[in-house]
Structure formats: structure tokens, C-alpha cells
Amino acid sequence: MNKFIDNKILSGDKNQFTLLAGHCQICSRLYFPTLLNCSVCETDLKEYKLPKKGTIWSWTTQHFQPKNPPYDDKQGIESFQPFCLGIIDLNNELRITAKLIDVTTEDIYINMPVELVQLPFKSFRNGNDVTTFAFQPIKK
Numbered sequence: 102m103n104k105f106i107d108n109k110i111l112s113g114d115k116n117q118f119t120l121l122a123g124h125c126q127i128c129s130r131l132y133f134p135t136l137l138n139c140s141v142c143e144t145d146l147k148e149y150k151l152p153k154k155g156t157i158w159s160w161t162t163q164h165f166q167p168k169n170p171p172y173d174d175k176q177g178i179e180s181f182q183p184f185c186l187g188i189i190d191l192n193n194e195l196r197i198t199a200k201l202i203d204v205t206t207e208d209i210y211i212n213m214p215v216e217l218v219q220l221p222f223k224s225f226r227n228g229n230d231v232t233t234f235a236f237q238p239i240k241k
């Protein structure tokens with residue numbers, strides 16, 4: 102069985118999925134991940150599906166093992182591999198931070214078109230797989 106790492110962040114199934122944000126109906130602010138209510142006007146937030154495509158606004162390389170997620174603590178520091186971390190501009194609506202996959206530091210550029218993909222996070226002995234998200238360059 103496949104589960105998302107957090108149903109407040111990801112919605113859908115293996116084929117059709119989206120990132121979820123919180124949208125304030127009063128002041129139009131978006132929050133990712135969502136909050137209980139708007140931090141500006143305290144209005145309850147409505148679920149909002151974020152665009153699945155965006156562009157790289159900025160990026161860096163993560164050279165140390167972060168907390169989990171996106172890294173599974175049990176993998177150990179010996180197996181850690183540096184990875185690219187991007188700030189993704191989603192249609193000028195919101196910028197979010199996400200792991201970048203299938204790209205090298207030599208290939209990344211500002212405004213590179215990227216799309217949302219599912220990323221295996223952890224597998225359990227009982228057969229449950231947990232999935233998180235990343236962005237990858239849009240293949241031509």
C-alpha cells in the first residue's frame with residue numbers, strides 16, 4: 102500500500118496527485134504547508150491545489166544530512182549523498198522549497214522548467230511504502 106508522507110501536503114493517488122496549500126479567502130495569501138488559519142487576518146484557510154509545474158527561482162546543494170524528511174534517519178550518515186535543493190516558483194502564486202531530482206549542478210539554471218513528481222521516502226516490512234515529493238526538469 103502506498104501512502105503519502107503527509108495528507109495535508111500531498112493529495113491524490115499514484116497517478117493523479119497534487120501539492121496542497123492553504124488559501125485565505127479574505128487576503129488571498131497562500132501557505133505551504135497549510136496552517137489552521139491565516140497568520141495575517143486569522144481567517145480559516147481553504148484547501149488549494151498548487152500548480153504541478155513551475156520554474157527554478159533559485160537553488161543550492163545540500164551537503165549535510167538534514168532531519169527527516171526528506172531524509173530517512175535510519176539510512177545513516179555513511180550513505181548520505183549531497184542533493185540539489187530548489188526554490189520553485191509555482192506560476193507566480195507561491196515559492197516553495199523542494200528536492201530536485203534527475204538533474205546535475207552543471208545542468209541547473211534559473212527559470213528552468215520543472216514538474217512535480219513523487220519520490221519514494223521509506224518502505225516498511227509490512228509492504229507499506231511512503232511517498233514524498235520532489236521536482237524534476239520537464240523532459241522535452
Ligand SMILES: [Zn+2]
Binds near residue numbers: 126127130139142144
Ligand atoms: Zn488572510
